[in-house]
Amino acid sequence: xxxxxxxxxxxxxxQVFRCTLAAMAEPLLPRTLPCLPPALPGLKPATSALLYTxxxxxxTLWAPALPPATLASLRFxxxxxxxxxxxxxxxxxxPAGSALPPLSSLRAGSPEYPxxxxxxxxxxEDFTPQQVEASxxxxxxxxxxxxxxxxxxxxxxxxxxxxxxPLGVDVLLxxxxxLAGLPRxxxxxxx
Amino acid sequence: MTEACHSQWQYxxxxxxxxxxxxxxRALLKAVAIPGYQVPFGSREMPLPYGWGTxxxxxTASIIGQxxxxxxxxxxxxxxxxxxxxxxxxxxVTGVATTSSTAAxxxxxxxxxxxxxxxxxxxxxxxxxxxxxxxxxxEASEVETRKxxxxxxxxLMHVKLYEDIARFGHxxxxxxxxxxxxxxxxxxxxxxxxxDNPKLHMSPALLLFGAGREKRLYAIPxxxxxxxxxxxxxxFSVQRWEQACxxxxxxxxxxxxxxxxxxxxxxxVCSDTDYCQQQQEGKA
Numbered sequence: 001x002x003x004x005x006x007x008x009x010x011x012x013x014x015q016v017f018r019c020t021l022a023a024m025a026e027p028l029l030p031r032t033l034p035c036l037p038p039a040l041p042g043l044k045p046a047t048s049a050l051l052y053t054x055x056x057x058x059x060t061l062w063a064p065a066l067p068p069a070t071l072a073s074l075r076f077x078x079x080x081x082x083x084x085x086x087x088x089x090x091x092x093x094x095p096a097g098s099a100l101p102p103l104s105s106l107r108a109g110s111p112e113y114p115x116x117x118x119x120x121x122x123x124x125e126d127f128t129p130q131q132v133e134a135s136x137x138x139x140x141x142x143x144x145x146x147x148x149x150x151x152x153x154x155x156x157x158x159x160x161x162x163x164x165x166p167l168g169v170d171v172l173l174x175x176x177x178x179l180a181g182l183p184r185x186x187x188x189x190x191x
Numbered sequence: 192m193t194e195a196c197h198s199q200w201q202y203x204x205x206x207x208x209x210x211x212x213x214x215x216x217r218a219l220l221k222a223v224a225i226p227g228y229q230v231p232f233g234s235r236e237m238p239l240p241y242g243w244g245t246x247x248x249x250x251t252a253s254i255i256g257q258x259x260x261x262x263x264x265x266x267x268x269x270x271x272x273x274x275x276x277x278x279x280x281x282x283x284v285t286g287v288a289t290t291s292s293t294a295a296x297x298x299x300x301x302x303x304x305x306x307x308x309x310x311x312x313x314x315x316x317x318x319x320x321x322x323x324x325x326x327x328x329x330e331a332s333e334v335e336t337r338k339x340x341x342x343x344x345x346x347l348m349h350v351k352l353y354e355d356i357a358r359f360g361h362x363x364x365x366x367x368x369x370x371x372x373x374x375x376x377x378x379x380x381x382x383x384x385x386x387d388n389p390k391l392h393m394s395p396a397l398l399l400f401g402a403g404r405e406k407r408l409y410a411i412p413x414x415x416x417x418x419x420x421x422x423x424x425x426x427f428s429v430q431r432w433e434q435a436c437x438x439x440x441x442x443x444x445x446x447x448x449x450x451x452x453x454x455x456x457x458x459x460v461c462s463d464t465d466y467c468q469q470q471q472e473g474k475a
Binding site: 009014020026054056058059112113114117119136138166183184 | 338373393
């Protein structure tokens, strides 16, 4: 069964991309997506919006087992190509509650081409303040941030990921309707 | 308006096809995550030649939306050939509103200037870049410059600036003055005058750079440290003029010298035409 994507793919994808660009430019500042498609089974509506916006036949996606209707719809709308292992994938999709592969095992780029690295789409329950203090490019001053439903020891893994800069992975944290960017340039202190 | 331009011209919104836009968008997200690093992209053939801003146009095309208000400047002016044509191109293929006012614009594409009016949070500037590699005049090989960036080995550029001092007594580079972004990547600010370099530092706006011929794009996120290279005993300084603008009287803006007759008479006027007009209206 195929599910409907955006009403207007061209305009809606542009809106979602601009929101994503702003989220990466000013990290850990949750933003509400301006438009949402009907949710794909097993994924949050905002996750579906990002997949339609970012995925096509030029990139590979790794995800834990997804419902057949979701896979069929993504194959139809995005020409989805699945990667066999997370280590090979350009995008790693982690629906709420799924186990996080070690960030250090994902594609981190090479010293000459650090952009050839993975982007993790990580679903969380909600954004709540007061878990960590973050700074770096995109922060006028340090910002406090937190999310419920993050995998255990996520922030510890993140610090190791940032320490490899300019290598590393980038993360998009996704709640039902919101999005927060976490580029590798972001410095995070717990507590 | 948009529907009309679609049916009339049969182009996709903003000219580029959706696959190309997605490729550019993914590259832009990586560029923002690694400030100052040049991300390769598949530059497309555009309806105007390389060197006329094809990199900037492709970036603008991949980010522009129906709600945007677009301003295009060429050396600070809204009314020169390059600016007029790019503005008209996007008005045609997107139907978005255009403006010459820096404050009213959400998206500003620029050839070689940053407006005098301070940018604000939420605005995006797109720079047209002829040569994205700051080290290219010192090292011709892309393989080598990639390695120099990987190892953060920027001694070559310091030697070049030092040779300027040895030869001229001061750093003679006056435009495309190299900067360090986020204390990591040496980057070209595009050929903006060094007068504009301080505006890159901790800018509230997102700054995107596109080079169409060289097929590279890079970014400086908002609130990012951008330092112009210098030496302790030869600190970075910007151009200053004894004259004020002959039209608006501003002492603070970047001035163009204009020859007005065969006898060599000259006047100095603001390079930023929108700013100059605002100043004149403010006085009237």
